[in-house]
Structure formats: C-alpha cells, structure tokens
Amino acid sequence: MPVIELKDVSKLYGFGDATTIALDEITLRIEKGEFVAIMGPSGSGKSTLMNIIGVLDRPTHGTYILNDRHVARLRSGQQARLRRDKIGFIFQSFNLLPRLNVIENVALPLAYKNMTQVRRLKRAATMLERVGLGDREYFLPRQLSGGQLQRAAIARALVSDPSIIIADEPTGNLDSGSSRVVMELLSDLHKEGNTILLVTHNPELTRFASRVVYVQDGAVIGDEQSAIGEVSKIARKMITLLPKTTEEDDLAGVSALMKSIPGGDKLLSQARKRGRKRATKPTKRRRKTNLRGKR
Amino acid sequence: MFKGYIKMAITSIRRSKWRSLLTMFGVIVGIVSVVTTVSLGEGIKHQVTGEIKSYGSDVITIRPGRLVNRDQHGKVKSVNIINSFTANTITNADLKTIAGTHGVKQSVPLAIVSGKATSESVSDDNAIIMATTPDALQLINQKIEFGSFFTDTDRAAHAVIIGPKIAQDLFQENVPIGRTLKVRGQEFVVWGVFQASSSSPITAATDFNKSIVMPYNVAKSLSDSPPQISQVLVRAENTSQINQTIQNITIELKRAHGDQEDFTILKPDETLAATSSVVTLLTSFVSGIAGISLFVGGIGIMNIMLVSVSERTREIGIRKAVGATNHQILSQFLTEAMVLSITGGVLGIIIAVICSYLLRIFTSLTPIVTLPVILVATGVSLLVGIIFGVIPAFQASRKDPIDALRYE
Structure with missing residues (x-):
C-alpha cells in the first residue's frame, strides 16, 4: 500500500504564451518506510513537487492520493488538517517561530489539534528527548545553534506522528558536523519505519536514502533503488551535469569531461538541449535561485 | 482553543x-x-x-410659553428649550385668575427681577434676584437657616432672604442679617439666609443658593414694567385631584388669554421629564x-x-x-x-x-x-x-x- 501516489501530476504557472510548466505529468509512488531522496538542479520543479506532496499546493492536473485520500478534492480546511496530521515539514531555514521557546515550537502542530496544553507539552518533551534536546526545552530559537534548531524542527515534524516527513534541504544551512548529526537522526527515523522524503542538491546525502528520484524540467528522469550507505550512481552522474553557472561557457568545460565518460556524448547533447531550454525560462530560474540564496 | x-x-x-x-x-x-x-x-x-422631590410632589408648575408638546394622551412628546427663556405670557392678572380657580389652595409667583445686587463694597452679577409672595416658603421647600422669611404683614417691606453663596459673595460672612444691599438703587435689609441645598448646573429648577428673594409687591415698584413671571407654583386643595385642578387652571387661563394656550402646566413628575x-x-x-x-x-x-x-x-x-x-x-x-x-x-x-x-x-x-x-x-x-x-x-x-x- 503506497503512502503517496501521484498520477500524471502537472503544475502550470501562468497561462497562454506565458505558461510555465513546473511539473510535467509526473507519476510517482512512495511506499511506506521508504527514504526517498529527490534530486535535481534548481528550477527543475522539485520544490513544486515537494509542495504538492506536502499539500501546500494543488496540482493543476492529475491525481494525488495520500493515504488513500484524493487530496485535490479536499477543501482548504481539510487540507490543513491533513498537513497537521499526516505530514511533517523540515525546512532549510528551520522556520521555528522566534518568539516561542523550543518546546512551544515543537508543540505547535498539536495546538491546532485541540489537545490540552499539558498533553501537548508532554508529547513535545518526549520528542525533544528523542532528538537529544531534552535540556533545551525552554530556550528561545535564537539561543540555539543551527544544528540544534534543525533537530528541534525535526522534533516538530515528528510530534503529530505523520505518515511522511518532508525535508527540504535540511542541511543546506548547516556546517558539516551538524549536517551529519541531522542526517543520522533522519536515518534513525527511517530505520524506525518512518517514511522520509528528502529534497537535496548534495549527492553525498543519497547515502542515507533507499531510493533516489532525479527530477529535471519538471519530469522524473531517473528513479533507482540505492543501497543505504552508498552514493547513488545516478546522483553522482547527474550532479556533474548540473549547469551551475551560465550554460554556453560551461558546456565547453563539460564537453571535455563528458567525452571522457563512456556514453557521455549522448548525455552531453541532452544536456545542451536542456541548457538551451532552461535559458528560455530566465524568470522562473531567477526566482528559484533567489530562493536558494536567502539566509 | x-x-x-x-x-x-x-x-x-x-x-x-x-x-x-x-x-x-x-x-x-x-x-x-x-x-x-x-x-x-x-x-x-x-x-x-432629588430637587424635584424636594419641591414637593404635589406642586404644579405653570410656566409661560409653550414649553412642551403633548401627544393626544397628554404625555410630554418633546421639549422646546428656547421658549422657556423668552416667553413672557403670564401676567399679573393671570395670578389672580389662578388664585381664584376652583381647587387651588395656594399659588405663588416666582418673578425674575433684572438687575444686579451690590453691597457696600462688592457687586454680584451672578445673583438670581427673585420676587415672590410670603406663601412661597411652603411651596419651594427651602428651609431658612438663619433669620426669617417675610410674612403677610411685610408685603411692602424692603426685605430680602438670600442664599448662602450670596451671603459669602456680598458680605463675606455666613450670617449677614441686618446688613443692607442695593438692587436698582433701592436698599434692602437682609432678613434671612437659606439653608444650603444641593443643586445641579443644568436644571429647570431654581438654584436657591445663589438667589436673592424679595416681596413681590416691592419688586413691582422697582421699575415701570412689572417683573417677569418665570413660573407660578400652585398647590391643589386635594392632592388626589391634581389632574382636575390642572384642567381647571388650563380652562381659566385659556379664557383669559383669548383661547390661546401660550403657557405650560407641568405636573410634579413632568418637571423632571422636561429637564431630563x-x-x-x-x-x-x-x-x-x-x-x-x-x-x-x-x-x-x-x-x-x-x-x-x-x-x-x-x-x-x-x-x-x-x-x-x-x-x-x-x-x-x-x-x-x-x-x-x-x-x-x-x-x-x-x-x-x-x-x-x-x-x-x-x-x-x-x-x-x-x-x-x-x-x-x-x-x-x-x-x-x-x-x-x-x-x-x-x-x-x-x-x-x-x-x-x-x-x-
């Protein structure tokens, strides 16, 4: 029984000539207990995909079934309840409320569930204990380090016992030491049977994943099971293709690299094509880049 | 939640x-x-x-001018404020008419004397100078603290009863009995001082703390024109027949005024209604x-x-x-x-x-x-x-x- 089932899900922005296809008929099934890493360059649509899976956004076309429920048919109040009960978000920029202390932040999803304060705080305390922040309950977010903040955010994501945890670049703002702690925590959660969706740029992080989905131009172009502890092959390969700076001048450098890889020529021509395609969508790309650039 | x-x-x-x-x-x-x-x-x-209550619940007030409009049941519908200050429609002759009306036990005019009061040293512009008849003391429900009110035999006496505030303002003492003050060039002797009473700043009733009261007959001699009667207080012979008495007065006054109702008769509680x-x-x-x-x-x-x-x-x-x-x-x-x-x-x-x-x-x-x-x-x-x-x-x-x- 899949936790998440996407069928031909598309997301379009704008209309007429200005239509931008953010997601192009994506079909994806995520089973319970999987640790899926979603990779792709910026502007590839992985954030849109994550928002749709996280019920923050609605697909333009296609069906999305979360825990046997057709999400698109739900009203906004029901969607909010679905987010509260079934989904735990972990953000790159932590997104804890700065004026609430750590335990109140962790208990926030429960506050919208009409749970009594005592039970709320008790449960939040258990979660904080679990992520190793039992002694930081009454600290304010600004008194914590980045790694501690992200662990608090993980506790918040876990507190309502969700069906799926969605982590959007959880280590993007962290140093390598804190990143390790956070990733190991996620890995532990996976081992305990949680379903985790990790959006990342970093191919190294695919070591922790049981499955890697590679998204580009709004479509899934690679999907493979990967052994835990190993960097996924596809991720390693694809990451080198990322047009990190401008398209044309990089291609020269990439071409040389590609030619040295067996079958590289074919990939290269694909990359060129995509590069040009991407260049025709500058607005969207800038927006996404800004997004990543914040903080 | x-x-x-x-x-x-x-x-x-x-x-x-x-x-x-x-x-x-x-x-x-x-x-x-x-x-x-x-x-x-x-x-x-x-x-x-509080004031109306101290006025006595059986005292009818007659005022010049159409002060209130009534609906067909006789209830006060609206109040004309301006009229109460300008009208001058109750005359000396009306006083006799009212006094002679069937069912009236006592009737007392309260007339305003224009002018200011001066003692040897001070003059007081704020004083309300009034003229009335000796019976007034029973109708206005004011008590004399010192001295005495004028009586029937003193109708022509140049005597005044003053409020405690006037005593202070003009003579700087609480009991200025026997001292004199001048109104319109004529000298008056202070016979008595009213007890201090509480009063509100906006009211239809008179503030006796600031009043100088003289005999009505004397006031008539102060100037050529008779003093302006601001209200007539009437007590009915029988308290239970107040309404009948009011009707009698209305009929009599209307006849005297050529069928023109240019006066207002207020029952005790209506004085309150008008003010409030x-x-x-x-x-x-x-x-x-x-x-x-x-x-x-x-x-x-x-x-x-x-x-x-x-x-x-x-x-x-x-x-x-x-x-x-x-x-x-x-x-x-x-x-x-x-x-x-x-x-x-x-x-x-x-x-x-x-x-x-x-x-x-x-x-x-x-x-x-x-x-x-x-x-x-x-x-x-x-x-x-x-x-x-x-x-x-x-x-x-x-x-x-x-x-x-x-x-x-």
Missing part, C-alpha cells in the same frame, strides 16, 4: 508594548469621553430628581461626538493589525504549514484585535472612573458611573475590535502558505 488564542494575542501584544499602547490610545480616549459624558448626564438627572429630556438630548449629542473618536480608535487598530499581518507573513506561513486552518489563523488575528480593543476599553473605563471622582472633588458636578454604562462601554470596545479586526484577520487567513513561507 480560545484560551490559546488569547494567550497568543497577549504574547504578541506584550512583544510590542509601546505600539500596542499607542494603538489602544484611540479606543481609550473614545471610551473615556463617552463614559464621562454619559455619567455626567446621569449625575445631573440624579440631582434633578433636555439632559438626555445634550448627553447623547456630546457622546455622539465622543463616539467619533472611538471610530478613529478602531481605524488605528485596523491599521496596526494590517501592519502586523504583513510583518508576520512568515509566521502565518509556518503556522499553516504545520496544519493551521484558515479559520484558525483568522481567529488568532481577530482575537488579537479584540484583546487590543477590549484592553483599551477597560483602561478607558478605569480612567473615566478616576475622572468622575476628580470631577466630584473639584467641581460641583456629580457624575455617576453606572454598571450599565460600564457594560455597554465594554461591549462597544469589543465590537470595535471585531469590526476593525475582521479585515486584517481575513487577509491573514487568505495568505498562500507557499508565498508566506518564502516571505522575508
């Missing part, structure tokens, strides 16, 4: 104390002015009631103006809530991402606006109560803050919060979670 919203609202208000205080200021000013004016009005009504409807009118007028500041205060709340909503866009995004429904976000911000305005309202009520006490101490006004006034003020401030908080709260609730999360 509602408790949670209130807690959230208090946290967020305390976070920016100054801003919240300034926001509340508009509501505070509005509530203070409304509550103070209304309680001033209440106080005046209360004083008037004037006060009510004034009070509602002033509190209407004060209500405008409440409106402005509400706009201040709306403004700050709009700023607050856009400042906290990211917070809204986070709350929505962890599962807050639109309705819950709306409730949160609406509660915040309500807490702001009701705190302002309560502060306003407290300040208004303090103001009322200060007014009691330092002026002759006696404002009364009643429980209904407090309840209404609280309700109104809550209403202001709801009316002006709904738009910002609605805006907050409609924010798109994805955009809100990106907001910096």
